Amino acid sequence: MGSDQLLFFGFAGVSVLGSLFVIGQRNPIYSVLALIVSFFGLSGLYVLLEAPFVAVVQIIIYAGAIMVLFLFVVMLLNVPREGESEWDKAHPNFRPWPMRIGAVLSVLMVTELVWALSRTPGMTIGVADERPGNSSVAELGRVLFTDYMFAFEVTSILILIAMVGAVTLAKKREH
Amino acid sequence: MSIGHYLVLSGLLFSVGAAGVFLRRNLITLLLSVEIMLNAVNLAFVAFGRQLGTVDGQIITFFVMTVAAAEAAVGLALVIGLFRHRESLNPEAFTSLKW
Numbered sequence: 277m278g279s280d281q282l283l284f285f286g287f288a289g290v291s292v293l294g295s296l297f298v299i300g301q302r303n304p305i306y307s308v309l310a311l312i313v314s315f316f317g318l319s320g321l322y323v324l325l326e327a328p329f330v331a332v333v334q335i336i337i338y339a340g341a342i343m344v345l346f347l348f349v350v351m352l353l354n355v356p357r358e359g360e361s362e363w364d365k366a367h368p369n370f371r372p373w374p375m376r377i378g379a380v381l382s383v384l385m386v387t388e389l390v391w392a393l394s395r396t397p398g399m400t401i402g403v404a405d406e407r408p409g410n411s412s413v414a415e416l417g418r419v420l421f422t423d424y425m426f427a428f429e430v431t432s433i434l435i436l437i438a439m440v441g442a443v444t445l446a447k448k449r450e451h
Numbered sequence: 452m453s454i455g456h457y458l459v460l461s462g463l464l465f466s467v468g469a470a471g472v473f474l475r476r477n478l479i480t481l482l483l484s485v486e487i488m489l490n491a492v493n494l495a496f497v498a499f500g501r502q503l504g505t506v507d508g509q510i511i512t513f514f515v516m517t518v519a520a521a522e523a524a525v526g527l528a529l530v531i532g533l534f535r536h537r538e539s540l541n542p543e544a545f546t547s548l549k550w
Contacts, residue, residue, distance in 0.1 A: 284452045288460045295464055295487050299471035304479045311483050318490055321460075324452070325501045330493075330509050337516055342486070342523050349527045350479060353534050378473025382466050389462035399455030407504025416506045424510055431517045438521035445528035 283324060291317030304350045308343055315339045326409035329416060457498035464491035478530050478540045482523065489519045 294314025298307045315338050322331035393399055420428060464487060471484025493512045500508015530540065537544045 280452060284456065288456075292460070292463055292467065295467040295471075298483055298487065299467060299475060299480065302477075304477060304483075307480050307483055311486065314487070315490070318494060321457075321494060322497055325457075325497050327497050327501065327509050327512075330497060330512050333513065333516065337520065338486075338490075342520055345523055345527060346479065346483065349530060353531065353540075355477070355479060355534075355540055379470060382470035382473055385469060386463060386466040389466065390459055393455060393458050393462065399458070400453045401502070403452060403454050403457065403498055403501045406502065409501060410504055410506050416509060419506050420510050420513070423507075424514075427514060431514060434521055435517065438524050442524040442528040445525065446531045 280324070283320065287317045287320035287324070289317070290314070291321070304355050305347070308346045308350060312339045312343050315343070325403065326411045328411055329413050454498055454502050458495060461491045461495040461498070464488075464494065476541050476543065478533070478542055479527075481542065482526050482530070485522070486519060489515055 291314045294310050294317060297310035298314065301307065315334055319331040319334040319339075322328070322334060468484045468487030468491060471487065472481055475481055475484065493515050496508040496511045496515070498508070500506065500511075533545055534540060
């Protein structure tokens with residue numbers, strides 16, 4: 277097994293185990309921290325795919341900004357652990373049965389995806405076999421500000437709307 | 452590494468995220484599961500972009516990240532508002548249209 281494969285399976289293991297830890301436990305703070313670990317694994321995979329800029333942005337924006345926002349809200353609300361508030365105990369959907377159906381559905385989805393991918397031709401072609409990688413940030417910027425100019429500008433409006441919406445929603449009502 | 456490896460990993464992560472949405476009863480963990488799904492899709496985009504030798508896959512990734520940031524900001528603001536009403540984050544606590 278080459279070092280490339282070793283790194284791939286290492287990073288893949290980190291990201292999958294981190295994600296499983298996120299959904300596998302009841303304390304939201306641990307979930308957020310596990311998701312940051314999972315993002316570091318994904319960032320390593322982006323480096324293997326010769327996309328170093330995406331890898332860095334993944335760490336700075338995702339792990340550094342979005343996850344801090346989550347952590348801030350978790351601590352601000354002093355979130356109760358799942359299953360401890362009165363609503364959780366009273367509701368019929370909190371029984372194990374509906375949850376088992378959800379688990380079965382997601383296992384079904386993994387099976388379907390793997391089955392479909394295994395029957396698709398061309399899946400054994402190496403990602404780096406056919407064409408040279410394009411990891412230059414200059415090229416990235418050129419394409420972003422020419423071909424994707426419109427999408428880029430629309431994104432700025434989206435962020436503005438999201439910001440105004442978040443402020444309005446989280447504001448305390450006067451009445 | 453073949454493109455199939457990356458796609459299977461992406462599918463696996465997406466399913467873990469979907470399982471989180473199905474299984475967890477906590478609005479914040481639900482939002483985190485949505486983030487896992489978005490990241491799984493990002494990985495597929497970057498892998499395909501690498502195979503095609505273009506930067507388009509990476510650029511789509513930036514847009515996905517921006518949408519994820521907007522979604523997290525609005526979603527968490529809603530969570531704060533809902534928590535003020537009910538002192539709970541269980542989605543089942545918010546089934547009535549008006550209170």
